Amino acid sequence: MKIGIPKGLLYYDYIAVWKDFFEELGQEVIISDDSNKKILTDGVSKCIDDACLPVKLYHGHVLNLKDKVDYIFIPKIISVEKKTYQCPKILGLPAMIKQSIEGLPEILDTEINLRNRSYKTSIFELGLKFTKNIAKIKRAYNKGLQSLCDYESSFKNRSISHAIKKTINNSKGISTIMLAGHSYNLFDEVINLNLIQKLNKSNVQIITPQMLDKHTNDYLHQVKRKIFWSVGKQIVGTCFYAVENKMIDGMIYISSFGCGLDSIIIDIVSRKCERNNVPFTVLVVDEHSGEAGFNTRLEAFLDMIHWRKKDEDNISTHG
Numbered sequence: 667m668k669i670g671i672p673k674g675l676l677y678y679d680y681i682a683v684w685k686d687f688f689e690e691l692g693q694e695v696i697i698s699d700d701s702n703k704k705i706l707t708d709g710v711s712k713c714i715d716d717a718c719l720p721v722k723l724y725h726g727h728v729l730n731l732k733d734k735v736d737y738i739f740i741p742k743i744i745s746v747e748k749k750t751y752q753c754p755k756i757l758g759l760p761a762m763i764k765q766s767i768e769g770l771p772e773i774l775d776t777e778i779n780l781r782n783r784s785y786k787t788s789i790f791e792l793g794l795k796f797t798k799n800i801a802k803i804k805r806a807y808n809k810g811l812q813s814l815c816d817y818e819s820s821f822k823n824r825s826i827s828h829a830i831k832k833t834i835n836n837s838k839g840i841s842t843i844m845l846a847g848h849s850y851n852l853f854d855e856v857i858n859l860n861l862i863q864k865l866n867k868s869n870v871q872i873i874t875p876q877m878l879d880k881h882t883n884d885y886l887h888q889v890k891r892k893i894f895w896s897v898g899k900q901i902v903g904t905c906f907y908a909v910e911n912k913m914i915d916g917m918i919y920i921s922s923f924g925c926g927l928d929s930i931i932i933d934i935v936s937r938k939c940e941r942n943n944v945p946f947t948v949l950v951v952d953e954h955s956g957e958a959g960f961n962t963r964l965e966a967f968l969d970m971i972h973w974r975k976k977d978e979d980n981i982s983t984h985g
């Protein structure tokens with residue numbers, strides 16, 4: 667059987683476990699093409715207008731797989747750790763896709779909800795669809811988990827992840843920038859208009875939240891209210907760590923227009939940067955984003971950081 671995995675949203679966090687799990691069960695995994703203009707246009711045409719750019723793009727990836735596979739894997743990811751939730755658009759994703767696109771192959775919409783059942787239960791339920799051999803499912807589950815650990819360590823060691831296939835500049839550059847935001851905004855080149863490549867060319871060393879993940883919980887007590895989105899916790903915790911340990915010369919936050927979660931997280935992170943005199947900027951993207959305006963803002967921000975380093979550090983960090 668051919669199982670399609672759309673290259674969008676939480677693909678960038680969990681592809682290692684999903685791919686290896688299905689392959690160990692003897693299934694063929696087909697990943698949709700890298701994001702491109704056609705995938706985006708197709709996605710926008712099928713998705714509701716109010717959705718954010720990553721959700722629209724995800725619709726395009728589903729269309730890209732539609733006639734090539736027997737199943738499309740779109741899990742209903744409600745919670746990946748106790749007492750947290752995912753963004754409502756992510757937990758409603760399978761329902762939204764089924765509603766928006768007709769003629770799809772069967773959707774594997776396994777529910778992952780660590781608030782009320784274990785990850786293992788969900789994965790075993792999924793495995794039983796392909797084999798009754800419990801030992802085989804267990805092997806596939808363990809293989810998937812191991813791959814996920816390797817995948818996450820590849821970030822922590824600041825090496826290049828095979829799934830993301832990005833060259834992230836880790837050598838010491840002119841300056842070090844924290845690139846903050848959701849994984850799909852950071853690693854999808856259509857969403858972020860090739861931001862990583864642009865920073866690499868500008869000789870900037872890049873740090874992302876995934877690289878500092880083990881410090882996520884160290885600084886969360888500084889936030890008055892509990893953050894109940896797991897990705898929000900990761901972004902806030904790692905950004906606070908980078909700022910307090912003076913690891914970065916500036917921070918760029920990539921956000922999708924209309925993201926409710928970011929409207930809160932950006933406020934928390936930008937205040938932290940301001941208090942610590944760390945330059946901070948937000949680049950907001952949607953399907954109408956133009957490269958010229960984006961580049962101008964990026965260049966101005968990098969120039970400001972370089973001047974601060976070279977000449978005077980009293981240049982305003984916040985415009």
Ligand code: SF4
Nearest residue numbers: 718753755922925927
């Ligand atoms: S967290 Fe924001 S960017 Fe991500 S799916 Fe939800 S609304 Fe869209």
